[in-house]
Amino acid sequence: MRRNLITALLYTVVTTVIFGLVYPFVVTGLAQVLFHDKANGQLIEQNGQLIGSRIIGQPFTAAGYFRSRPSAAGNGYDASNSGGSNYAPTSKKLIDRVAGDVAGLQPEHPNTTIPIDLVTASASGLDPDISPAAAEFQVERVAHERHLSEDAVRKLVSQHTEGRQLGFLGEPRVNVLLLNLDLDRLTASK
Amino acid sequence: MTANGWFQICFFFALVLICAKPLGLYMARVFERERTFADVVFRPIERLIYRLTGVDETHEMRWTEYAVVMLLFSLVTLLATYAIERLQHALPLNPQHLANVAPDLALNTAVSFTTNTNWQSYTPEATMSYLTQMLTLAYHNFFSAAVGIALAVALIRGISRRESKTLGNFWVDTTRASLWVLLPGCLIYALLLVSQGVVQNFRPYDQAKLVQAQTVTTTGTDGKTTTQTVTTQSIAQGPAASQEAIKMLGTNGGGFFNANSAHPFENPTPLSNLMEMFSIFLIPAALTVTLGRMTKAPKHGWAVFAAMAVLFFVGVAVAYYAEAQPNPLLHSVNQHVTATQAGGNMEGKEVRFGIANSALFATVTTDASCGAVNSMHDSFMPLGGLVPLVNIMLGEVIFGGVGAGLYGMLIFVVLAVFIAGLMVGRTPEYLGKKIESYDVKMAMLYVLIFPLSILGFSAVSLMMPQLGLSSLANGGPHGLSEILYAYTSATGNNGSAFMGLNANTHWYNLSLSAAMLVGRFLMIVPMLAIAGNLAGKKLVPPSQGTFPVHTPLFTVLLVGVILIVGALTFFPALSLGPILEHLLMHAGTSF
Numbered sequence: 043m044r045r046n047l048i049t050a051l052l053y054t055v056v057t058t059v060i061f062g063l064v065y066p067f068v069v070t071g072l073a074q075v076l077f078h079d080k081a082n083g084q085l086i087e088q089n090g091q092l093i094g095s096r097i098i099g100q101p102f103t104a105a106g107y108f109r110s111r112p113s114a115a116g117n118g119y120d121a122s123n124s125g126g127s128n129y130a131p132t133s134k135k136l137i138d139r140v141a142g143d144v145a146g147l148q149p150e151h152p153n154t155t156i157p158i159d160l161v162t163a164s165a166s167g168l169d170p171d172i173s174p175a176a177a178e179f180q181v182e183r184v185a186h187e188r189h190l191s192e193d194a195v196r197k198l199v200s201q202h203t204e205g206r207q208l209g210f211l212g213e214p215r216v217n218v219l220l221l222n223l224d225l226d227r228l229t230a231s232k
Numbered sequence: 233m234t235a236n237g238w239f240q241i242c243f244f245f246a247l248v249l250i251c252a253k254p255l256g257l258y259m260a261r262v263f264e265r266e267r268t269f270a271d272v273v274f275r276p277i278e279r280l281i282y283r284l285t286g287v288d289e290t291h292e293m294r295w296t297e298y299a300v301v302m303l304l305f306s307l308v309t310l311l312a313t314y315a316i317e318r319l320q321h322a323l324p325l326n327p328q329h330l331a332n333v334a335p336d337l338a339l340n341t342a343v344s345f346t347t348n349t350n351w352q353s354y355t356p357e358a359t360m361s362y363l364t365q366m367l368t369l370a371y372h373n374f375f376s377a378a379v380g381i382a383l384a385v386a387l388i389r390g391i392s393r394r395e396s397k398t399l400g401n402f403w404v405d406t407t408r409a410s411l412w413v414l415l416p417g418c419l420i421y422a423l424l425l426v427s428q429g430v431v432q433n434f435r436p437y438d439q440a441k442l443v444q445a446q447t448v449t450t451t452g453t454d455g456k457t458t459t460q461t462v463t464t465q466s467i468a469q470g471p472a473a474s475q476e477a478i479k480m481l482g483t484n485g486g487g488f489f490n491a492n493s494a495h496p497f498e499n500p501t502p503l504s505n506l507m508e509m510f511s512i513f514l515i516p517a518a519l520t521v522t523l524g525r526m527t528k529a530p531k532h533g534w535a536v537f538a539a540m541a542v543l544f545f546v547g548v549a550v551a552y553y554a555e556a557q558p559n560p561l562l563h564s565v566n567q568h569v570t571a572t573q574a575g576g577n578m579e580g581k582e583v584r585f586g587i588a589n590s591a592l593f594a595t596v597t598t599d600a601s602c603g604a605v606n607s608m609h610d611s612f613m614p615l616g617g618l619v620p621l622v623n624i625m626l627g628e629v630i631f632g633g634v635g636a637g638l639y640g641m642l643i644f645v646v647l648a649v650f651i652a653g654l655m656v657g658r659t660p661e662y663l664g665k666k667i668e669s670y671d672v673k674m675a676m677l678y679v680l681i682f683p684l685s686i687l688g689f690s691a692v693s694l695m696m697p698q699l700g701l702s703s704l705a706n707g708g709p710h711g712l713s714e715i716l717y718a719y720t721s722a723t724g725n726n727g728s729a730f731m732g733l734n735a736n737t738h739w740y741n742l743s744l745s746a747a748m749l750v751g752r753f754l755m756i757v758p759m760l761a762i763a764g765n766l767a768g769k770k771l772v773p774p775s776q777g778t779f780p781v782h783t784p785l786f787t788v789l790l791v792g793v794i795l796i797v798g799a800l801t802f803f804p805a806l807s808l809g810p811i812l813e814h815l816l817m818h819a820g821t822s823f
Contacts (some may be wrong), residue, residue, distance in 0.1 A: 043300070045286070050304045052285040053403065054312055057410070060277075061374045065415065068335035069422045071473040073432035077424065081432045081595055083497060085440070085470055094440040094469055097429055097496040101446050111583070115491075117448040121335045122357050122466040126580040126608035128732030131559050134822045136579060136611075139760040144564045155566035158558075165494030165590075165607045167809055171583040172809070175573035192250035194560040210239060212502025213586035220441060 086223075095121075099170040100219050106187040107225070108172070108180050110218045111159055127163040130163025139163075150183045173213035174203050188229050198224055215221060233556045234569055237588030241548055244506060245541070248513045252537070255514065256521020262412040263385045263405060264526065274411045274804035281407055282345035289297040294559065295764025298386055299757055301402045302379060306346050306753070309375060313342040315370040319397075327436035333359060341742040345372035347752035348633055349379055350479070350486030350603050350727035351744060353736040357489050369486060370475040374418075377482025381633030383756060384519055385409075385526075387639045390763030391663055392527045394771045399763055412633035413515065414482060424507060429499035429500030430475040433461040434686075440465045472497055481510040483633040485603030485727045493593070493606040494582055502584055507608060509593055513603045516631035519638045529662055531782035536641060539790040544599055544632040547619050551591040554616035555581075561822055565780030580611030591616065598623035603727025610706070610714065610730035614814035617730070621717055621810065624724040629684060633725065639759050646675045646762065648786070648793045649779060660778035674758040674765075681758075683801040685723040685750045687745050690716050690805070699739035705732025708815065708823035713809040718744065723751035738765055747761045 084096040094100055099110050101119045116123035129136035129180040143161040160176040177199045185195040202221040205214050282289050293301065306734050308655050309318040316323065317338040321331055333341065337353055344351040345368065354360070360369065382405035389399050410729035426432050446462045472488040476498055479486060493508055517537065524533020556576040558567035558800050569575035574586030581590045598620035609620050623630060629641040645660060650672050653660025660667040693700030704711040714730040721728055722744040729735070735744060780786060 044443070046297075046301050047308075047556065049285050049403065050289060050308045053287070053305065054308050055279070056281055056284050057375065058312075058367060058371055060281075061268075061410065061415070062371040066366045066370065066408055066471045066474040069426075069477075070421065070432050070434065070471055070592070073422055073426040073473060077426045080284050080429045081473070082435065083431045083433070083438065083467060084429060085438060085467075091268050092438060092440045092463060093443055095496075098465070098467060099496075100444070100465060103446065104444055107444060115684050117450065117462060118446065119465060122468040123355060124357070124468075124489050124495050125355070125613060125731065126491070126494070128608055128610040128705055128730070130581060130706040130708075130732070130813070130823070131577065131579070131613050132561065132708060132710060132822050133706050137561050137822055140565065146312050155564055157573050158316045158562075158565050158567045158575060159573060159583055159720070161565055162581075164582050165580045165605070166491035166582060167487075168491070168496055168497060169582050169584075169818050170496055173573035173583055178572065181288060207502040210236060210243070211506055212584050212589060214572065215583045219443065226443075229329065232387055 094219055096217070097170050099168050102218065104224060105183060107222045108177060108184060108218050109160065111169050111172060112139065112161065112163045113167040119168060123167055123168045124168055126165045126167060148223060151179060154179065170217050170219060172218055174199070174214050174216055174223045177203070177216040177221070184225070188225070190228065194228070195225070198228060233552055234588070237552065240588055241552070241592050245544070247510050248517050251514060252517040253521050255518035256533070257411060257525055259518060259522045260525035262408050263522070268412065270416065278407055278411055282403070285403070287403040289401060289402055289404050293401055294398055295390075298399050298402050299760045302383070302751065302756070306379070308370065310342045310346040313345060313372065314338050316364055316368050319343060320361045322815050323361065323363050324711050325363035325366070325434065327434070328361070330359060330361050333344065336738050337736060340745045341749050343745040344727065345369050345484070345486060346376060347725050347748045348376035348482070348484060348601065348636065348754070349722060349748045350484045351722055351729065351748065352486055352727070353741055355490040356487060356492045362470050365488060366471060366474060370478060371477065373478040373482050373484040373486065373708070374410050374414055375406070377414060377478070377484065377634045378406045380633055381409040381413065381515070382406045382635065384635035384638040384761070385760060387642055387763040388523050388526045390767040391665065393767045396767045397600060399760075399767060401763045404506065414478060416612065416731045417481050418474070418477040421481060421507070421511060422473045422565035424475055425473045425504055428504035428708040429496070430473040430476055431469055431497045432471055433469055434471065435469040437469055438467040440467055460686040480602065480604060481515065483512055483516065483600045483602040485597060487604065490797065493604045494608070498597050499606055501706065502589065502664045505585055505589055505593065507591055508604065509596045512596050512604070513631050514554055514598045515634045516600055516637040519635065523638060529663055529666070529782065534661065535782045536645065536790070538787045539794075540641070541627070542787070542791055543794070544595065547599065547623055547630065548592055548595040551595050551619040553615050554619070555587045557613060559613065559820060561820070577611070577613050580608030593618050595623065597728055598678050598726060599628070599630035599632070601628040601636055601724060601726045603721065608731060609717070610732045614817060615811040617713065618806065618810040620728060621720060622798065622802075622806070624720045624726045625802045626794055627688070628724050628726060629794060634726065640712075643675045643678045643759060643762070644794050644797075645781070646671055646789060647679070647797070649781065649792045651793060652748045652779040652789060657779060661772060661774070661778050662781065664771040664774065665766050666772060670765055671762050674762045677758045678755050678799060681750060681754050682723060685747050686716070686719045687805065688745050689719040693719070693739075693743070694767060696739070699737070703734040703740060704739055705734070706823065708821070710812040710823065716805055716809055719747050722787065725751050
């Protein structure tokens with residue numbers, strides 16, 4: 043028993059060094075060399091200022107921007123406090139929140155029902171994407187606000203629409219942050 | 233549901249099917265100590281470990297010694313984890329200066345990771361330093377998995393050996409599982425994950441200036457509302473990929489970030505998502521081949537695999553169907569599937585994964601005892617959430633956790649053989665071993681401890697408004713589901729959650745710790761007792777009365793036994809939770 047206990051202690055120490063230190067440091071070293079940008083979170087800088095990560099969503103509420111999905115991460119898109127709403131499908135809070143967001147969006151297109159992803163909170167609260175349907179729903183408003191033609195905005199959206207990976211994996215999607223940054227560029231260049 | 237969705241599900245399963253055989257045969261070689269191509273690298277490291285720790289690799293252990301050593305090792309690593317959590321503020325690699333973890337939470341987490349559960353009552357990015365995650369949580373991801381594989385191998389040896397007193401050496405099995413199987417897999421896999429965008433660094437959290445500043449209104453506990461302008465986004469970083477790899481391959485499931493595999497830094501693309509689901513099933517599926525090989529009954533291994541596959545497809549079909557349905561309580565929204573949107577129940581789901589991949593992930597992670605999530609189970613439709621819950625309640629034997637799934641399944645095999653024996657009036661046999669009253673008693677003990685913990689703790693929580701009910705996030709039958717899910721997940725060592733339940737309270741931290749310990753160790757001991765008992769038996773030649781364990785009839789009987797045991801035990805509780813919620817939802821009731 044005593045011998046086994048000593049072995050257990052020594053075994054814990056030795057294997058902790060291999061699996062708890064050497065392994066993650068080796069992976070970090072290789073990752074930093076092979077995939078430097080991705081290993082560090084695909085950060086975007088503008089004029090020397092860090093303005094976000096390409097794969098972490100940000101909140102957009104202004105009419106001139108494409109809106110992101112509702113977020114339950116902290117106060118919204120808090121990337122140090124990720125998470126979903128965890129509302130049950132029968133939750134009054136869910137039904138009221140969706141109804142509130144619907145009331146805000148409906149005037150844009152009184153006769154169109156709103157794409158579901160635009161009024162539901164994601165699992166991470168940091169979803170960088172909306173569906174192409176949710177982007178199309180907003181094209182008219184954004185074009186109007188920015189004094190751009192709908193075609194120009196629609197073209198930008200289609201440039202930012204990513205199809206299924208390898209042709210069949212996942213769902214088609216539009217990265218809201220990257221789309222909005224290009225929208226700013228397009229407006230500025232006019 | 234779409235054709236593309238089903239194609240993705242079938243593609244995933246085909247990958248598992250193709251890879252199960254080569255890996256299963258490789259593992260059989262590793263544990264029978266035959267030569268493998270990896271010996272050049274790992275044999276010297278293995279020898280070094282034994283020399284430093286005083287392990288005699290030729291020593292064979294009886295089941296009792298195997299159990300005692302396993303418990304001692306688990307206890308030592310549990311205490312080490314607790315100590316590091318409690319001291320993390322003073323230790324290096326803590327760029328956010330996170331405080332020491334509170335005692336009850338530290339205990340819960342140490343138990344959770346030691347038992348391969350990975351239940352998380354905390355938000356990792358706001359609680360655990362990089363060092364704590366690497367040194368204790370990722371470490372446990374390796375070793376709770378390696379221990380699981382070792383235990384499954386010990387049981388397989390019990391079945392295949394005859395008139396033997398011993399089951400192998402715990403240290404050797406654990407070392408070989410971690411060095412030959414887990415480590416090389418994780419090195420490659422972690423880098424593949426980084427190539428998709430999983431982060432791997434030691435940066436302090438990055439402060440990004442938001443493109444559009446936000447006005448946030450919050451209501452404090454005193455009812456006052458305050459308005460503030462948020463201009464920055466703090467982006468949590470860390471060595472996530474190295475932990476993500478073993479988190480999935482070892483069916484652990486504890487997220488590096490709170491949103492787990494829904495977080496874009498933990499699961500950035502549909503391809504990384506496929507890799508993560510594949511790596512949950514890979515080793516458990518391969519172990520059925522290892523079983524066939526080591527017992528020299530390969531067809532039996534595939535019969536067990538088939539039973540698992542049947543239950544998997546039933547689960548994923550129900551979950552996918554349920555999640556693709558519109559929520560009847562939401563109005564003026566378009567929940568239909570079209571070419572430009574996934575539709576269905578998108579609350580708590582990511583756009584890049586959509587419905588099919590979320591339902592598939594939820595099924596896979598609870599078939600196995602993984603518990604990682606890429607969507608929030610709490611927000612699933614009632615019947616969609618029923619599937620993960622039932623998967624765990626069936627004992628996580630549908631491929632199951634690494635090792636744990638196989639030994640759990642073999643307990644049901646013993647019961648199935650016993651029931652078949654009763655039906656034809658012969659002494660039941662399993663691969664040439666007579667199944668006698670001791671074996672069946674131990675199997676029943678294993679089967680009964682599980683619901684006792686789940687239903688017992690749930691009942692106590694439901695009767696205590698202050699301690700149990702005050703943590704609920706949702707009302708009505710869904711509240712019952714939240715509590716039931718918590719104890720099911722803890723006892724089943726799964727670790728996924730209906731995350732609305734606030735489990736970071738003294739009551740839940742401590743009672744869930746107890747449930748996790750019961751679900752791991754109290755179930756392992758009777759399992760090892762069966763292994764030890766089987767190893768000592770003589771081989772009896774098959775006769776006309778022998779029930780063959782490699783036929784479709786056996787697979788059907790095995791599936792039947794699993795479903796009947798599960799349904800008899802849990803149907804009353806389920807009917808008051810998700811099933812009632814489903815009926816009320818369609819009657820237009822909300823809570």
